Amino acid sequence: MKKIISVTNQKGGVGKTTTTINLATSLAAIKKSVLIVDADPQGNASTGLGLNYSERSPSVYEMIHEKKLLEAGIKETIIPGLKIIGSNTDLAAAEVELTDFNKREYVLKKIFDDLLDFDFVFIDCPPALGLLTINALVASNTALIPLQSEFFALEGLSALMKTINLIQQNYNKNLEIEGILLTMLDKRNSLSSLVEKDVRNHFGEKVYNTTIPRNVKISEAPSHGKPALVYDTHCSGSLAYIELAKEVILNQNKNNE
């Protein structure tokens, strides 16, 4: 059994890619087999894991184009146990091509049916609620939603929740919310704390106890092509992602009981 988690929020810059890379790395570190699917044409997850542009092919784009899993596209990373299907700007074309497909919402799901067993598959979604994100959510068991701890955190969230409802009703009735993650939290900033309180009031138990602090090491790591956990294992951001991994596993065990 593989658990497929879409990391999604149509707002850009909220920590989707950072969360995908570092949560996946934390889980690989405790011997889980993990795959990242870079579903954003910006290819930040690919770059952040040190994949060269030429190494990204066959990418998610070719798989969508051919409507099948291409084994050669599953690449090793520097992290043992963590693999990635990369992307590049070609993927922007998939958004257009998908419109003409039969059963266009199910293309990624069909591709993943042939995927070997992984403990976790993370889909790093693009910052839009288009067909790529819909394909990701249709193919997923759950959605993990990072929220940046700032004034407009909740803005746009109702549109995302509406999309998730729509997918539950029409394409994937088993889709669940994995959790809501507060990112880039600045404990010294009272606004950050207010936003945290507000989000917890709104979403209660769905919000992870773990929050991710704003931490400069986290933002430096991608330019070295490494997860923060490898770039600086002991920085506050890395430690927070390790805590998050524990929480994800605990929730998983609770659900399996």
Ligand SMILES: Nc1ncnc2c1ncn2[C@@H]1O[C@H](COP(=O)(O)OP(=O)(O)O)[C@@H](O)[C@H]1O
């Ligand atoms: N906890 C954090 N502390 C500091 N910078 C962060 C943190 N999380 C993300 N960033 C930075 O913020 C920017 C946006 O994050 P990213 O994960 O790429 O968001 P998204 O994938 O949602 O667009 C990136 O430059 C990233 O390095």
Ligand SMILES: [Mg+2]
């Ligand atoms: Mg991103």
